[in-house]
Amino acid sequence: MGFLYCPPLRVFGESIAGEATCLQIPEFDLGFDIGNCPRMMLSCKHLAITHGHMDHIGGLAYFCSQRRFQGMGNGRIICDERIAPAIKRMMDGYVDLERQRTPYDLVAIKPDQPVEIKNNILLRGFETEHTCPSFGYTVSERRTKLKQEYLDLPQEKLRELKDRGVEITRSFEIPLVAYTGDTAPGPHLVREDVRKAQILITECTFLEPDHKERARVGMHMHIDDLAEWLRVVESQYVILVHISRRTDMSMARKRIAQVAGEKLAQKVLFLMDYKGNRERYEAQLAQAGVRKPDAEPSSDDHRA
Numbered sequence: 001m002g003f004l005y006c007p008p009l010r011v012f013g014e015s016i017a018g019e020a021t022c023l024q025i026p027e028f029d030l031g032f033d034i035g036n037c038p039r040m041m042l043s044c045k046h047l048a049i050t051h052g053h054m055d056h057i058g059g060l061a062y063f064c065s066q067r068r069f070q071g072m073g074n075g076r077i078i079c080d081e082r083i084a085p086a087i088k089r090m091m092d093g094y095v096d097l098e099r100q101r102t103p104y105d106l107v108a109i110k111p112d113q114p115v116e117i118k119n120n121i122l123l124r125g126f127e128t129e130h131t132c133p134s135f136g137y138t139v140s141e142r143r144t145k146l147k148q149e150y151l152d153l154p155q156e157k158l159r160e161l162k163d164r165g166v167e168i169t170r171s172f173e174i175p176l177v178a179y180t181g182d183t184a185p186g187p188h189l190v191r192e193d194v195r196k197a198q199i200l201i202t203e204c205t206f207l208e209p210d211h212k213e214r215a216r217v218g219m220h221m222h223i224d225d226l227a228e229w230l231r232v233v234e235s236q237y238v239i240l241v242h243i244s245r246r247t248d249m250s251m252a253r254k255r256i257a258q259v260a261g262e263k264l265a266q267k268v269l270f271l272m273d274y275k276g277n278r279e280r281y282e283a284q285l286a287q288a289g290v291r292k293p294d295a296e297p298s299s300d301d302h303r304a
């Protein structure tokens with residue numbers, strides 16, 4: 001699986017355009033899409049599906065079945081209410097094929113309907129633009145803060161107000177992760193919780209200059225769309241997925257720098273850049289003063 005450490009969160013996954021996409025954020029017990037089902041995906045307690053293309057949903061029945069088989073409980077599938085009936089029909093098809101019923105939980109949601117996946121961690125879907133009904137998702141953390149006018153009051157006074165039923169706090173949300181799924185550019189890309197998510201995971205299926213028309217027809221992102229969007233994106237990390245198999249990573253990095261400029265390109269990471277991401281992670285460990293677990297003691301250690 002591809003792996004990126006974007007403190008404090010980790011992003012795991014596999015994603016190749018047209019073949020399979022599945023992503024996982026272990027800190028939230030959350031998966032996005034399940035085109036295939038590597039073993040690691042089984043640990044996702046919540047699985048949010050963006051759309052019904054086979055490369056995003058092909059492993060779903062297997063995921064539900066394996067979770068039961070391994071004693072991990074029901075798969076919990078969160079999806080756009082427009083595709084929930086088709087998912088149910090697909091799962092019903094397996095009941096006929098297997099002559100047994102795999103239990104699963106299906107949570108069909110409307111755009112912007114929050115689902116609490118952990119204490120104060122909210123998942124929401126939003127409509128995107130693709131060749132079939134499609135959703136993107138955001139994950140936000142809800143925090144509460146004392147209202148300005150009560151900041152200087154002593155604890156006991158605050159407690160008294162609270163006991164009287166006065167609302168002394170206000171709540172707000174911090175967007176942590178956004179995942180667009182497959183999408184053409186559109187107004188959903190500039191939603192505040194997308195643009196400002198600390199980690200923004202998005203597709204970029206077409207990087208070659210002459211593939212603009214193909215991107216438009218398939219309702220995917222072309223690198224020129226990405227470059228334009230990056231100018232208004234405030235995310236700390238932009239992770240690109242759904243790159244085609246023919247794309248060479250060093251070429252991809254060069255193209256981003258060409259079209260978006262070196263500065264904006266710096267925040268762009270490729271989930272499937274195994275080599276680059278391993279080097280990046282080793283540098284992160286070194287910076288944190290952690291030695292690689294498999295590292296041999298160096299001669300310096302003996303001298304000390």
Ligand SMILES: [Zn+2]
Pocket residue numbers: 017018021053055056182242
């Ligand atoms: Zn796809």
Ligand SMILES: [Zn+2]
Pocket residue numbers: 051053130182
């Ligand atoms: Zn698709």
